[in-house]
């Protein structure tokens with residue numbers, strides 16, 4: 001996994017552009033409504049989503065497996081932003097608690113045990129009343145069924161990654177112990193969408 005992402009980031013300067021996702025903009029509004037001041041972002045990438053929170057005065061921390069992505073992210077963030085280098089499989093990286101956790105487009109890259117551990121570890125790092133927001137690939141996405149089937153709702157994509165596609169039942173199964181307060185299918189981007197995800201919000 002680590003080699004895949006290292007190679008991907010070294011070959012593409014800014015794979016997904018500089019702008020945050022539409023979902024990150026919506027999440028910012030939710031964080032503002034809840035007056036949230038700290039956020040952890042597992043699967044930080046080069047920080048295109050983190051930037052929008054950081055610029056709005058929220059304390060940002062991250063976890064990222066690619067050193068190249070972290071190096072690139074450093075252009076946007078001062079030393080007040082901690083980005084742990086490593087896999088979410090090794091969470092927790094510190095004893096901090098966060099008012100929010102935002103995990104965009106990472107969980108569906110993991111196997112079932114790793115997914116369960118990630119959800120549990122994120123919940124453990126939330127402060128009381130904190131919220132965690134996961135954005136995870138949907139079985140309605142156009143990539144569903146493309147590539148070799150390697151497990152239930154899991155396909156080896158032409159890009160060389162195992163992708164797990166969630167349906168409503170599997171979202172509810174995997175998140176059932178974590179107090180889901182909002183669950184919806186979203187389009188990304190919102191206009192002329194190319195991807196379909198689930199947005200799952202849980203509150204501690």
Ligand SMILES: C[S@@+](CC[C@H](N)C(=O)[O-])C[C@H]1O[C@@H](n2cnc3c(N)ncnc32)[C@H](O)[C@@H]1O
Nearest residue numbers: 005043044045064065066086087088104105106
């Ligand atoms: C699809 S990208 C999304 C990046 C970022 N959330 C964004 O939307 O810009 C997945 C990210 O997770 C990172 N990643 C993949 N597996 C990881 C793991 N096991 N632990 C930590 N980061 C991981 C990748 O390097 C990549 O930056």
